Amino acid sequence: MERPHPSRYLQAFRWYRRSRLWVVPSVGAAAALVLAAVTLTVDNVVITNGAPFPFFNGQPDTARTILSLIATSIATLTALVLTVVAVVIQLATQALSPRAVRTFLQDAHSHLTLGTFVTTFTYALVILQQFALTYDDFEANSVTSVSVSVAFVLAVLSLGMFISYVDHILHEARVTSIINRIGDETRQxxxxxxxxxxxxxxxxxxxxPDRDADDVVLAPHNGVVLEIDVGKLLETAERSDVLVVMVPAVGDFIPTDGRLFEVYGDHRVDRDRLLDTVVIDAERSITQDVPFGFRLLIDIAARSLSPSVNDPTTATQVVDELHDLLRLLGSRSFPTGWHADTGGTPRLCVPQPTWDLYVALAFEEIRHDARDSLQVVRRLQAALEDLLAYLPEDRHPPLRRQRRLLDETVAGSFALEAEQQAARHADRQGIGSGGGFSSDGEDVAGGDGQRVATPAVEATEPVVAPSPADTEKAPP
Structure with a gap:
């Protein structure tokens, strides 16, 4: 998984920008101060030389009223947006998964909306505070102000951002949108x-090497291995002429003073440089951690299958996304985790997830939690059948294992033979296009959803009961 890696400081800023709501608004406040200084300077030029093109032209009291109204309105909108974000996060935590909160905290639209509001609010306050100083010596009944015109434009822009954000959050808060977003990030x-x-x-x-390491580099603090700079690690190992073996994989928790690197070789290695190649944080991220994307989806499915929620349709949508991710993964080459230098000498080993792990991660927990859900079991059957038909033969063993376990789960969870027969039908909708529910003598649908003809039943002459009149006329 080698890719260009930013510097440690740039990387830290990137994480703060994505996961902290205050970063973009702070930048917006600073930009508002700069913009206010520029427009006030232009106002001084306009006062001296006259306006070369039309701006706000009205009484000073009107300008102050407009600025006050803008500041008050934007403060109200900002509080409303923060309330909406808090409510959405709370609902997502209760209904989906605590890990789903991060998707809202990293939502670029939320950051940009709050940044626009803070920029407008700060700008309006500064202009309002400096308005009397700028026009104090201007004795005319009307003023021409670039600053007020810019404040008006920012207010209209903020109103547009608010409407856009309401529309955005209403769509993005849906469980389908959250599942698709996690799937898209994992797919990337x-x-x-x-x-x-x-x-x-x-x-x-x-x-x-089957021996003790010559040197061990310990973790400076506890946390989850978030990212690894493979290129820098390989360069450090080649420069020191050693073999570096990373003990935890991306996404693994490591305690303080846990074994982070094992070094094999007679030369000394720069420990600080090795530590700079690894980011350890309190929470996992999908970046460089594809299994965590699977984990987020599985958590949503597990919550939807719990007795308190009982929403198998959401679990079926999760299986849809996992099915597509496994199709993509199974058709690609898996890295061994070993990296060689320019001369072909192995210098670095980084643990990598295997295909067997991904298949187990996608099916094990959902199969267990959905053992009583006919809809989800049938959707799992359809996913396994499609993966076995689509992927090459070397990917089949773990899929066959999951299909065998699914059959055993069906046999142990459904008491009636008819229910077991229906549960073994593959259905891409869960219950919809797969069939398996027909009565004796009627048409049934196969696993691909096509109708299968059954033997016709021979028509018989209907039996008609004799009427009372016929019974009276009958001879004794």
């Missing part, structure tokens, strides 16, 4: 970290 990481089988370079294979 797959495309970056797993190359197509026809384009993948020759894999590097080696073995970790």
């Amino acid at each position: 990481e797959i495309l970056q970290g797993y190359r197509d089988a026809t384009e993948a370079p020759a894999a590097v294979h080696a073995e970790v």
Whole structure:
């Protein structure tokens, strides 16, 4: 999963910008101060030389009223947006998963909306405070102000951002949008970290020496391994002429003073440089961590299948997304985790998730939680059948294992033979296009949703009961 890696400071700022709501508004407040200084300077030029083109032209009291109204309105909108964000996060935590909160905190639209509001509010306050100083010596009944005109434009822009944000949050707060967003982020990481089988370079294979490491680099603090700069790690190992083996994988928790790197070789290695290549944080992220994308989706499915929620349709939508991700993963080349230098000597080993792990991650927990849900079980059947038909033979063993376990789950969870027969039908809708519910003598649908003819029942002459009149006329 080697890719260009930013510097540590730039990376830290990027994480703060994405996960902290105050970063973009702070930048907006600073920009408002600069903009206010520029427009006030232009106002002084306009007062001296006259306006070269039309701006706000009215009484000073009117200008102050407009600025006060803008500041008050924007403060109200800002409080309303923050309230909406808090409510959406709370509902998402209760209904979906606590891990889904991060998707809202990293929402660029929320950051941009709050940034626009803070920019407008700060600008209006500064202009209002400086208005008397700027026009104090201007004795005319009307003033021409660039600053008020810009404040008016920012107010209209903020109103547009508010309407856009309401529309955005109403759509993005839906469970379908959250599932699709997580799936898209995971899919992007797959495309970056797993190359197509026809384009993948020759894999590097080696073995970790069967002896104690010559040196061990410990973690400075506890947390989750968030990102690894593979290029810098490989360069450090090659420069020191050693073999570096990373103990935890991306996404693993490591305690304080836990074994982070094992170094094999007689030369000394720059420990600080090794530590600079790893980011340890309190919470996992999908970046460089494709299994975490699976985990987010599985958590949503597990919550929807809990007795308190009981929403198997949401779990079916999660299986739809996992199905597509497995199709993409299974058709690509998996890295071995070994990296060689320019001379072909193995210098670095980083643990990598395997195909078996991804299949188990996608099916094990959902199959267990959905053992009583006919809809989800049938959707799992359809996913396994499609993956077995689409992916190459070397990807089949873990899929066959999951299909066998699913059959055993059906046999143990459904007491009636008819229910077991229906549960073993593959259905892309869960219950919709797969069939398996027909009565004896009627048409049934196969796993692909096509109708299957059944033997026709021979028509018989209907039996008619004799009427009372016929019974009286009958001879004794």
